[in-house]
Amino acid sequence: MSREKKKLTVLDLFSGCGGLSIGLETAGFDIKLGIDNWDKSLETFQKNHKNSEILCSDLSKLSPQKIEDKFLKNGVDVVVGGPPCQGFSISGKRDVRDPRNDLYKSFVLFVKYFKPKAFILENVPNLVSMDNGKVKDQIISEFEKLGYKVVYKILLASDFGVPQNRKRVIFVGLKNKSEFQYPKGQFVSKKVTSSEAISDLPESDVADGNSYANLPKSDYQKSMRRKSKGVFNHKTTKHTEKTIKIINLVPDGKNYKSLPKNLQGTRKVNIAWTRLNSKTPSFTIDTGHRHHFHYNFNRIPTVREAARLQSFPDDFIFLGTLTDQHKQVGNAVPPLLAYEIGKELSKQI
Ligand SMILES: C[S@@+](CC[C@H](N)C(=O)[O-])C[C@H]1O[C@@H](n2cnc3c(N)ncnc32)[C@H](O)[C@@H]1O
Structure with missing residues (x-):
């Protein structure tokens, strides 16, 4: 008799559009519920997680018991999430009236209530050095008091086949008291480059659902396209003539420093006029500040290109305005990184 395992x-707190969740789902987890207070990100979450439920709510005010009664009567095996990092200022200058402090607390509260087999807490790497390491120490001790063996590690997404040098700190706690063993990067010496990620996508707009104009040009493109019926979210930004003229002077992989002196100060940020480097993984995809341009075309990446650089498969479709969509992509944990973590976790709990 065959018995399906x-x-x-999984309960995903601060789920956003579900980068972390889609990676875990691919690794074999059942995503029960995503909670976020941003409705647009949840619309995307729902579109791409048809079997999951969503809840739009402020997590600092939500009681785990209500969630159990309404959504998780049988409890949950794993709690995951990335509380906004402003919520971690827990020593020294901590302002107890700052409501953002409650966000990290709410993650702790959910773990305390549901006692999952494991939790994954994801964040920006500088969390580790915040307040001279006190923040990190406090996170570890708080979860150890709840009975978890907690470890943390800064992972570089490009080591795991994501075409992006994004770093994230990943805390993992296991209730069975064993120490979580992190996945080993299989791409440390052979990174996926920006052009391997997006060179099949055209310079101009593609109407949602239209078929691909080119064959895939890399294994990465093949795997991203695998389940998709066509191109979605490939709407280009129309820049001013002036912007196009300036970015046209910047070569592949370079930035404002390659411009004539009189143009170098036209944008007053140190990431101004930066092009992707076609031969390396991308820099960290942001939430849409419009300073990062395609390595070849005179425009910023489309949502689909940014999503490829984040390792979202092409059948993952983003909803909302273009601004909403870029924010959802830039906020996310790269699904491929989440998948690798999930694969290890499922073996260890
Ligand atoms: C870094 S993003 C999460 C990205 C997500 N893990 C992913 O992989 O796609 C943080 C999320 O926290 C949400 N958030 C911020 N404050 C919140 C609050 N008070 N209650 C619920 N969600 C909140 C934001 O809307 C945002 O989507």
């Missing part, structure tokens, strides 16, 4: 269930 029961999937481990």
Whole structure:
């Protein structure tokens, strides 16, 4: 008699559009619920997680018991999430009246209430050095008091086949008291480059659902396209003549420093007029500040190109305005990184 193995269930707090969730789902987890207070990101989450539920709510005010009663009567195996990092200022200058402090606390509260087999807490790497390491120490001790063995590691997404040098700190706690063993990067010496990620996508707009104009040009493109019926979210930004003229002077992989002196100060940020480097993984994809341009075309990446650089498969479709979509992509944990972590986690719990 064949018996299907029961999937481990997941509660995703601060879920956004679900980068972390889609990676875990691909690794075999059953995503029960995503909670966020941003409705647009949840619309995207729902579109791409048809079997999951969503809840739009402020997590600093939400009681875990309500969530259990309404959504998770059978409890949950894994709690995951990335509370906004402003919520971590827990020593020294901490302002107890700052409501953002409650966001990290709410993650702790959910773990305390549901006692999952494991939790994954994701954040920006400088969390580790915040307040001379006190923030990190406090996170570890708080979860150890709840009975978890907690480890943390800064992972570089490009080591795991993501065409992007994004770093994230990943805390993992296991209730079975064993120390989580992190996945080993299989791409440390052979990184996926920006052009391997997006060179099949055209310079101009593609109407949602239209078929691909080119064959895939790399294994990475093949795998991103695998389940998709066509191109979505490839709407280009129309820049001013002046912007096009200036960015046209910047070569592949370079920035404002390659411009004539009189143009170098036209944008007063140190990431101004930066082009992707076609031969390396991308820099960290942001939430849409419009300073990062395509390595070849005179425009910023489309949402689909940014999503490829974040390792979202092409059948993952983003909803909302273009600004909303870029923010959802830039906020996310790269799904491929989440997948690798999930694969290890499912073996270890
Ligand atoms: C870094 S993003 C999460 C990205 C997500 N893990 C992913 O992989 O796609 C943080 C999320 O926290 C949400 N957020 C911020 N404050 C919140 C609050 N008070 N209650 C619920 N969600 C909140 C934001 O809307 C945002 O989507």
